[in-house]
Amino acid sequence: MxxxxxxxxxxxxxxxxxxxxxxxxxxxxxxxxxxxxxxxxxxxxxxxxxxxxxxxxxxxxxxxxxxxxxxxxxQGTPFVPADALNHARMLSWMFWEQNQHEGMIAVRAALLNYPHRKAQATPDRLAELLTSGSALLQIMEDHLATRDWLVGGDVSLADICLYAYTHTAESRGGYDLAPFPALRAWLKRVAALPGYVGLDA
Ligand SMILES: N[C@@H](CCC(=O)N[C@@H](CS)C(=O)NCC(=O)O)C(=O)O
Structure with missing residues (x-):
């Protein structure tokens, strides 16, 4: 491959x-x-x-x-729940990642970090993305406040998918993760998975 x-x-x-x-x-x-x-x-x-x-x-x-x-x-690994409802719940988070989360959290990081996006990084746009992106992080925080993983009792593709842009939300996107303790604990759980590699590996 x-x-x-x-x-x-x-x-x-x-x-x-x-x-x-x-x-x-x-x-x-x-x-x-x-x-x-x-x-x-x-x-x-x-x-x-x-x-x-x-x-x-x-x-x-x-x-x-x-x-x-x-x-x-x-497919066929423990990262995809066998149960049909949990499988669909995993997909719900993954669709949400693409149609909501990425459009706020990743876009703010892109505007701040990629030179070719700089012209779009106006104070208004950055402020709007900060507010709307923080509301999305709050959705994750509320969900993770009572569970270790996004779906069912185990790590799934939903966690891998949402980890990607969430773990750099603060360092690259300028979001303050301090108000999200459950989210931060979840980030640590993903980073502790056997075989984990970081973005810069
Ligand atoms: N929905 C796509 C988004 C992919 C995407 O936007 N890729 C960007 C980097 S994050 C890219 O390749 N941009 C190159 C270009 O626009 O020329 C996915 O999840 O794979």
């Missing part, structure tokens, strides 16, 4: 993290903003939706979308 991987991106990191937790290996092709490799991967048709990550299977099949890749790699 080959992973078209953006080293700085949480969407790519969640795939690298799951690969490590499962003890799987993929050759990494790093495609970072501004790098020739990103333009080349697009020109070669390796990024069907124009974005990383993309998993290239041994037969050349290209699988885009980070959460679809997690589902593919996670």
């Amino acid at each position: 080959r992973l078209f991987n953006m080293p700085s991106s949480g969407n790519s990191y969640k795939v690298r993290l799951l690969l490590a937790l499962l003890g799987l290996k993929a050759d990494l092709i790093d495609v970072e903003y501004g790098w020739e490799t990103l333009a080349q991967a697009k020109a070669d048709g390796k990024l069907p939706f124009g974005k990383a990550p993309v998993l290239e299977l041994e037969d050349g099949t290209l699988l885009p979308e980070s959460n679809a890749i997690l589902c593919y790699l996670g």
